[in-house]
Amino acid sequence: MTDTTARTAAPPVAAAPAPAPRRARVRRGLTPWLFLLAPLALLITFTYVPVANMVAYSFTDWDGVSPELRYTGAHNYAELFTRPELFEVFFVSGYYLAASAVQIAAALYFATVLSFDVRFRNFFKGVLFFPYLINGVAIGFVFLYFFQDGGTLDSVLALFGHHSSHAWLGTPVSANTSLAGVSVWRYLGLNFVLFLGAIQSIPGELYEAAELDGANRWQQFRHIIVPGIKPVLTLTVILSVSGSLAAFEIPYIMTGGATGTETFVIQTVKLAFQFNKTGLASAAAVVLLLIVLAVTWAQRRLVPDDRVDLV
Amino acid sequence: MNRRTFLAATAATTALLLAGCTGTGGAAKGQDAEAPKDPAKVSGTITVLTQRTDLVQDGTMKKYAAAFNRTYPKVKVEFQALTDYESEVKIRMNTENYGDVLMIPGVIKKSDYPRFFASLGTRAERAEKYRFTDFTTVDGKVYGQSPIGVMPGFVYNKKVWERAGITRWPTTSAEFLADLKAVKDRTGAIPYYTNFAAQWPLTSWTYVNGSVHCDTGATTKLAEGDPWAQGADLRVGDTLLYDIVRRGLAERDPTTTNWEASKARLAKGEIATQWLGTWAIIQFQDAAKKAGVDPADIGFMPFPAQKDGTFCGVVGPDYNQAVNIHSRHKEAARAWIDWFTDKSGYDKDNLAISPLKDAPLPAVLTPYTDAGVKLIELDDTAGARVKLIDDESEVGIYKPGYRQNLVDLARGARKGSLDGFLGDLGGKWDAARKDTGS
Numbered sequence: 001m002t003d004t005t006a007r008t009a010a011p012p013v014a015a016a017p018a019p020a021p022r023r024a025r026v027r028r029g030l031t032p033w034l035f036l037l038a039p040l041a042l043l044i045t046f047t048y049v050p051v052a053n054m055v056a057y058s059f060t061d062w063d064g065v066s067p068e069l070r071y072t073g074a075h076n077y078a079e080l081f082t083r084p085e086l087f088e089v090f091f092v093s094g095y096y097l098a099a100s101a102v103q104i105a106a107a108l109y110f111a112t113v114l115s116f117d118v119r120f121r122n123f124f125k126g127v128l129f130f131p132y133l134i135n136g137v138a139i140g141f142v143f144l145y146f147f148q149d150g151g152t153l154d155s156v157l158a159l160f161g162h163h164s165s166h167a168w169l170g171t172p173v174s175a176n177t178s179l180a181g182v183s184v185w186r187y188l189g190l191n192f193v194l195f196l197g198a199i200q201s202i203p204g205e206l207y208e209a210a211e212l213d214g215a216n217r218w219q220q221f222r223h224i225i226v227p228g229i230k231p232v233l234t235l236t237v238i239l240s241v242s243g244s245l246a247a248f249e250i251p252y253i254m255t256g257g258a259t260g261t262e263t264f265v266i267q268t269v270k271l272a273f274q275f276n277k278t279g280l281a282s283a284a285a286v287v288l289l290l291i292v293l294a295v296t297w298a299q300r301r302l303v304p305d306d307r308v309d310l311v
Numbered sequence: 312m313n314r315r316t317f318l319a320a321t322a323a324t325t326a327l328l329l330a331g332c333t334g335t336g337g338a339a340k341g342q343d344a345e346a347p348k349d350p351a352k353v354s355g356t357i358t359v360l361t362q363r364t365d366l367v368q369d370g371t372m373k374k375y376a377a378a379f380n381r382t383y384p385k386v387k388v389e390f391q392a393l394t395d396y397e398s399e400v401k402i403r404m405n406t407e408n409y410g411d412v413l414m415i416p417g418v419i420k421k422s423d424y425p426r427f428f429a430s431l432g433t434r435a436e437r438a439e440k441y442r443f444t445d446f447t448t449v450d451g452k453v454y455g456q457s458p459i460g461v462m463p464g465f466v467y468n469k470k471v472w473e474r475a476g477i478t479r480w481p482t483t484s485a486e487f488l489a490d491l492k493a494v495k496d497r498t499g500a501i502p503y504y505t506n507f508a509a510q511w512p513l514t515s516w517t518y519v520n521g522s523v524h525c526d527t528g529a530t531t532k533l534a535e536g537d538p539w540a541q542g543a544d545l546r547v548g549d550t551l552l553y554d555i556v557r558r559g560l561a562e563r564d565p566t567t568t569n570w571e572a573s574k575a576r577l578a579k580g581e582i583a584t585q586w587l588g589t590w591a592i593i594q595f596q597d598a599a600k601k602a603g604v605d606p607a608d609i610g611f612m613p614f615p616a617q618k619d620g621t622f623c624g625v626v627g628p629d630y631n632q633a634v635n636i637h638s639r640h641k642e643a644a645r646a647w648i649d650w651f652t653d654k655s656g657y658d659k660d661n662l663a664i665s666p667l668k669d670a671p672l673p674a675v676l677t678p679y680t681d682a683g684v685k686l687i688e689l690d691d692t693a694g695a696r697v698k699l700i701d702d703e704s705e706v707g708i709y710k711p712g713y714r715q716n717l718v719d720l721a722r723g724a725r726k727g728s729l730d731g732f733l734g735d736l737g738g739k740w741d742a743a744r745k746d747t748g749s
Contacts, residue, residue, distance in 0.1 A: 067423070
């Protein structure tokens with residue numbers, strides 16, 4: 001009887017592991033935030049706090065230095081939108097917009113050519129990218145001499161027998177075209193590197209297969225490269241439009257906004273630091289931010305950020 | 312939840328920042344920086360802010376400090392040279408840390424002087440000894456003192472003007488234009504250099520104000536009427552500048568001028584004339600020496616206008632030095648200002664007019680004395696109001712923009728007429744004058 005009972009007893013079951021202590025679980029959840037502490041602190045301190053400050057100032061009549069400032073509600077915004085001449089400077093941005101189209105086309109061309117096997121490929125990569133590394137202010141000063149009466153440009157043209165007395169920065173059209181040209185020179189390298197990187201990520205087999213099927217270079221470009229780099233192309237267009245709306249260093253250093261070269265940002269800087277209207281300038285900066293966001297949103301609606309599928 | 316938390320945090324941060332910003336409003340007010348009785352007992356380290364980067368770099372400022380220490384042995388003087396003085400100091404004015412002695416930035420409202428600076432004494436007592444006290448007087452107390460006086464005028468190359476057959480200073484705008492044309496036709500020099508690209512030299516033309524009619528109330532007139540009305544000083548000056556450019560008497564391409572190079576070029580006779588001020592004479596003389604040219608070729612002449620047969624020169628302060636109201640060594644700071652103004656020789660070293668009323672004119676201005684030029688000092692009672700109107704209107708009579716536009720207009724890079732241009736300025740000015748409560 002006793003034997004029977006012993007045989008039918010359930011075999012011993014191993015103990016289930018005890019649940020982890022609460023503290024350990026909490027600590028695990030905190031770890032990512034600890035790593036993010038430094039970058040978040042920098043981001044908040046140097047980006048979001050200044051932006052919040054700027055938004056706050058846009059509702060005041062502060063002059064930038066007086067101990068007193070008064071809240072004036074939406075008065076600065078009302079003034080902005082009842083002074084259409086403050087927005088006429090966006091016509092100047094049109095030059096930079098047109099220049100950025102040239103810039104993207106040129107960068108795309110160079111990136112495509114250099115993505116195929118070409119002699120001295122690395123040398124040309126360096127040459128094209130180098131201008132982007134130079135400080136914007138230094139570029140302004142260099143090109144000031146470049147465009148000077150009898151300066152570098154005039155000297156080079158003279159070598160080819162063309163003696164011009166043209167004042168490159170002398171009229172609004174000529175000055176803005178010249179400045180936009182400097183901008184192309186400076187930023188071409190960035191676009192080029194972005195495109196080249198994107199192009200090089202396209203699998204080589206696609207080119208081989210296309211070549212076997214008889215596709216020429218142009219057809220390879222049109223049907224493989226362009227679709228393949230569409231996300232980067234879209235991003236570049238968005239950045240170019242934003243950059244055109246907010247052009248600053250080159251016109252500021254070279255002409256100070258004179259002769260019809262004043263951009264919206266230069267105008268804003270003058271309002272803040274020459275006419276001591278920090279409140280109004282802050283409102284202008286907020287409006288520019290909203291314009292850029294609106295344009296970016298519109299572009300994203302037009303060209304959705306879909307995944308690339310070449311296979 | 313995240314959105315609400317973020318917005319709350321933003322609002323709190325903003326509130327804290329704004330509170331901090333307005334905190335200086337509660338700072339001390341109406342403090343005095345008294346002159347020390349016994350120089351040997353004054354002590355402390357003071358920081359002096361200056362825009363003269365050249366003098367700090369070449370050791371000249373240290374020499375002044377060493378000379379100062381012969382009288383005040385226990386005061387240690389340190390200098391901070393700021394290239395972009397106005398912008399940098401403006402930002403520092405939002406803290407307590409703007410040196411012990413500083414030059415008053417143009418952006419500070421005169422009515423705010425008592426908030427930022429300690430008084431140097433009453434106008435009644437200081438006006439007896441010093442020029443320019445009105446420029447820094449608020450409610451009867453003086454808050455700053457310029458160590459030099461400056462006067463606007465044309466820096467010109469005497470040899471070039473002589474070669475053009477000109478034997479005396481022009482007395483009218485028409486005569487001046489004729490002289491520049493003679494320079495162009497007979498010497499090949501650029502008759503007038505605008506220094507358009509450097510921007511700031513164009514603001515000098517505002518200091519024509521007062522010279523045309525020998526009017527000490529010229530600043531008050533700006534505050535009360537249209538500065539560009541027919542016959543007004545600014546209109547006379549701006550019309551002259553316009554005519555110079557329109558008649559091809561200025562440089563061919565103003566947009567790429569070079570200020571530093573223009574000193575040597577004027578000394579060498581490639582450029583004939585620039586409207587600047589007495590402060591520039593020594594710089595052009597130095598450029599002449601370096602170029603191997605006789606510094607005596609650098610001449611200085613008044614604006615081409617006379618009243619009752621006499622030229623007029625307007626003497627005004629350069630940057631006014633002041634004591635930081637938060638300074639822990641106000642006595643030492645005051646000692647430096649007094650010494651620098653009275654005894655340093657800074658005015659002589661810069662060929663400048665002394666701020667002391669009984670001091671003689673610098674030797675470089677002997678031609679003015681010989682010609683019987685009358686020197687006046689403008690009444691600056693309305694000076695603060697003029698600046699307020701100027702900022703509100705965004706005309707910028709003390710800024711380069713409007714005269715760059717004027718030059719563009721004259722050379723055909725901008726549409727419109729001179730009358731229309733000056734009329735627009737007058738309209739903006741009038742509207743701003745009314746908006747700011749006149």
